[in-house]
Amino acid sequence: MTPQPDPQPARDGDRTLDGPVLKALAHPLRVQLLDILSQYGPQTASSMGKRVGESSGATSYHLRQLARHGLVREVADRGSARERWWERPRGSLILSTSTSEQDPALREASRQVNRHFVQGRAEALAAFTASDPSALPEEWADAAMLSTLNAYFAPDQLKALNRDMEAFLRERLETYRSEPGAAGARPVQLHFNAFPLTDFQEQP
Template structure:
């Protein structure tokens, strides 16, 4: 998450009480549906999530108590309320939440649910995008991976700059208003250290530990010959 003054939207830091209210798989899914498709009723959310409207209505009210969702002003009736997610980001990770095993596990639950949702929509696009979308949409979409060796400071500078730029560009596009032909689009950004790889002592790149162990095992089991000596 970049510094809050670098992004054009509010960033909410979740406290213990609100985290406990959010730490339910269906509530995370409700937030995801509202983020993805915009305002919904309890009935339409039930259809999206294959749940009863009574269940989604209950969880919406619990989320509303902690300001994760709100009623849409001027829309709906007493019998059919419309709900939306307030503008802004939700920051789950914090030293305060990590200090308690219970809140740390709740944070992991919420993060896992959001990540499962991201993986599901990406897998669906990769499996069915070519048969469901026109060529212009496939050309506009991007799935990209880059690898580098960075320090923690370099990674922080990269992610902060990239996320701040991306959010500001997206905000400019949103300010243009919804255009004809628009459809829901989800944008993912992941940048993280690969586990199992030791930090460099200098400029010499190191192989992952499991690869080093495999190479050592091969060296120890391969017979020597005049043409090839195992060092």
């Protein structure tokens, strides 16, 4: 999830976060819960509580707040009165900067949400690189890849590349993805980051 200053027309299911929705999400536990549902598929408040070290009461409360804004929903025909199952609707979440640039409170909420998501990505990558290679089946070790590319871009070139890469990745994701619970499938996280380095200095 990254800010899109000039978003392309959204696909069905895509959603731009702004206003009350953005403020509601600006809580580290809510971002964690949204991430868990994105990564692992439907979960209960109890199972998510175990993952994040919180009580099921706390996760239930925050899930209900996310549901109020349509960020998560109950799974139909699953669970009971005592144990609800939750899922995240498909589609990308886009942080709008057009509104937040004019409203200091929204600007801060956008910064907090983005920071929490980025922190989650960094922790997932760090956990993978720190794990014992022998603990991962050989076919999964062979399938994984970490890659960094460096280049010079003008702003319009970087914007065009990001747009093209997003369209390509979305198309290929739908071609190859499995449903949760499919034989041989496990959660996988894809990263593609393209941004200007902040410590750059013009050469004299």
